[in-house]
Amino acid sequence: MRRRTILFALLVPLALAGCDQKQTAQIPPPHRMTAEDIGHYCGMNVLEHPGPKGQIFAASLIQAVWFSSVRDALAFTMLPDEPKDILAIYVSDMGKAPSWDQPGPDNWVEARKALFVIESRAKSGMGGDEAVPFSDRAAAEKFAAENGGRIVGFDEVPRDYVLASANVTGNAAIDEASGRIPGERSRRTP
Numbered sequence: 001m002r003r004r005t006i007l008f009a010l011l012v013p014l015a016l017a018g019c020d021q022k023q024t025a026q027i028p029p030p031h032r033m034t035a036e037d038i039g040h041y042c043g044m045n046v047l048e049h050p051g052p053k054g055q056i057f058a059a060s061l062i063q064a065v066w067f068s069s070v071r072d073a074l075a076f077t078m079l080p081d082e083p084k085d086i087l088a089i090y091v092s093d094m095g096k097a098p099s100w101d102q103p104g105p106d107n108w109v110e111a112r113k114a115l116f117v118i119e120s121r122a123k124s125g126m127g128g129d130e131a132v133p134f135s136d137r138a139a140a141e142k143f144a145a146e147n148g149g150r151i152v153g154f155d156e157v158p159r160d161y162v163l164a165s166a167n168v169t170g171n172a173a174i175d176e177a178s179g180r181i182p183g184e185r186s187r188r189t190p
Helices: 002-025 070-078 137-147 159-163
Strands: 054-058 065-067 086-092 108-110 115-118 132-134 150-153
Touching (some): 054 070, 065 070, 070 086, 070 159, 115 137, 132 137, 137 150
Antiparallel strands (some): 054 065, 054 086, 115 132, 115 150
């Protein structure tokens, strides 16, 4: 009986460590942006627009969800009818981007680790306000010095800044009364 208890005590930590490794392995890496990637809210090719882009992976979805602007990607995380089982949120690291017009197909940063310049003069590819992401504080500070705005972390991006109907960048604005995107049909069956 004592041997079984000792063996069990040794195996439990190993089993738990294996669970942690499985959880980490399930987080998908970012995909390279291509001409086939279509913005979730605007229905247009993401490469047709300047500025930073976003992609989100959710456990309940088969493929990555693409966004023509980072603000739309942030809106996806806030809207009540979108999936909440998000595994990863990747946004263009504009500190590594060749230019505003060419944000780069491979320079992604996990949004929850990024810094965002908000309230700047820079406009998204769809013409609205943008949350410009950076992995490096010095790059974010340089951008803010040149374009105005302030630097915030992922959890500090104001909900009103992302979802304000006056700043629609696709269809990501939400009608606070109904909890839906204006013009969106209810997803519930009658």
